[in-house]
Amino acid sequence: MTARCKGCGAVLQSSDPQAPGYTPKEGSVYCQRCYRLIHYDDLTFSMRTGISEDQVLEQMGSADAKLVLWIVDLFDFEASMIPGISRKLDGRTIVLCGTKRDLLPATVSDTRLVQFIYSRLKEYGIRVKEVLLCEQDPEKLREDVFGAVRAYGGGRPVLVAGRANAGKSTFLNRLSQQAVLTSSRYPGTTLDFNPIEIEGITFIDTPGIEIRHSLLMCTREEDLRQLIPVQAVKPRVYQLHDEQSFAIGGLVRLDLLGVEKGSAVFYCSRALPIHRTRLANADAFWQKHYGELLQPICAEAASRTFTERLPQAKMDAVIAGLGWCALSGKIREVQVRVPAQTEVLFRKAML
Numbered sequence: 504m505t506a507r508c509k510g511c512g513a514v515l516q517s518s519d520p521q522a523p524g525y526t527p528k529e530g531s532v533y534c535q536r537c538y539r540l541i542h543y544d545d546l547t548f549s550m551r552t553g554i555s556e557d558q559v560l561e562q563m564g565s566a567d568a569k570l571v572l573w574i575v576d577l578f579d580f581e582a583s584m585i586p587g588i589s590r591k592l593d594g595r596t597i598v599l600c601g602t603k604r605d606l607l608p609a610t611v612s613d614t615r616l617v618q619f620i621y622s623r624l625k626e627y628g629i630r631v632k633e634v635l636l637c638e639q640d641p642e643k644l645r646e647d648v649f650g651a652v653r654a655y656g657g658g659r660p661v662l663v664a665g666r667a668n669a670g671k672s673t674f675l676n677r678l679s680q681q682a683v684l685t686s687s688r689y690p691g692t693t694l695d696f697n698p699i700e701i702e703g704i705t706f707i708d709t710p711g712i713e714i715r716h717s718l719l720m721c722t723r724e725e726d727l728r729q730l731i732p733v734q735a736v737k738p739r740v741y742q743l744h745d746e747q748s749f750a751i752g753g754l755v756r757l758d759l760l761g762v763e764k765g766s767a768v769f770y771c772s773r774a775l776p777i778h779r780t781r782l783a784n785a786d787a788f789w790q791k792h793y794g795e796l797l798q799p800i801c802a803e804a805a806s807r808t809f810t811e812r813l814p815q816a817k818m819d820a821v822i823a824g825l826g827w828c829a830l831s832g833k834i835r836e837v838q839v840r841v842p843a844q845t846e847v848l849f850r851k852a853m854l
């Protein structure tokens with residue numbers, strides 16, 4: 504039988520050090536990439552975006568499973584969405600499992616969060632059977648997950664799927680209360696379908712479905728530590744009295760036009776610096792400080808602008824992979840400039 508790496512699911516091989524599954528040691532259960540990730544937090548080679556959506560869904564289609572646990576990053580919610588997932592997995596029961604709850608401010612109630620999730624799913628046209636908020640407490644997590652497995656699993660293997668970096672492998676490690684699967688902050692860690700037995704049920708960890716439009720895709724690997732929050736984000740609040748411009752590192756520029764009064768509240772990693780200037784000074788500010796005060800930067804500078812006229816209601820300007828800015832008050836328009844591959848969208852405020 505073909506031996507597979509226990510951490511990432513890749514077929515083990517000893518001929519190509521730059522290819523998935525490489526191990527120089529006969530009889531290893533982990534490939535060299537997983538070994539180095541687990542022990543030294545060192546990425547030997549990057550898959551960057553994850554695996555193509557068609558490829559993962561096609562492989563899921565041939566799996567003997569009734570239930571799909573769809574892992575969704577609650578902090579990077581919009582980037583976690585997979586439009587059309589309920590149609591593409593027709594015939595399977597989908598239970599959404601929200602991870603990274605701990606990154607959201609503790610003041611957000613579970614009820615509010617579940618309401619938000621259902622209303623966004625409706626807007627995306629996605630139907631799921633249930634929404635679970637993944638508990639940090641392993642006992643509670645088990646209770647919730649095995650409840651869904653008993654109800655919808657039909658005694659078959661259970662697929663654990665979602666976008667790259669959503670937290671699938673971490674979720675399964677928590678569920679099994681062991682650290683068998685490799686997890687890391689680098690998107691594209693799991694490389695192939697990788698079964699793991701937990702309490703007599705086979706769960707199948709799957710490779711992350713590619714995230715193409717996230718800022719995480721165009722930042723340098725060494726900057727991911729700064730971009731991805733590791734503790735609850737602390738809202739950073741700015742009162743507005745005139746036209747202002749905000750720089751999030753050297754990655755994103757957010758301009759507010761036609762401001763009478765209002766506020767801008769940023770929800771992103773605490774490690775990312777935010778600078779504000781008057782809008783009239785913003786061009787000169789960027790020219791002078793880009794790459795120095797304005798850090799980190801992307802290989803490719805922000806060049807694509809998303810514009811939205813703001814209604815009175817509170818809105819979030821969401822930057823995929825980074826977080827969001829909640830805007831309220833009398834503001835005519837917001838312009839968000841990001842690197843070309845990054846998506847910005849506007850939604851009714853999450854919090």
Ligand SMILES: Nc1nc2c(ncn2[C@@H]2O[C@H](COP(=O)(O)OP(=O)(O)OP(=O)(O)O)[C@@H](O)[C@H]2O)c(=O)[nH]1
Nearest residue numbers: 603667668669670671672673686687691692693711
């Ligand atoms: N704060 C926080 N971080 C989490 C949580 N779950 C996962 N992470 C982090 O998110 C990153 C990605 O986790 P993984 O488990 O590797 O994600 P994945 O979905 O398996 O990723 P791929 O295999 O690349 O598709 C890691 O840095 C984890 O530590 C969570 O509940 N809270």
Ligand SMILES: [Mg+2]
Nearest residue numbers: 671672692693
């Ligand atoms: Mg994984």
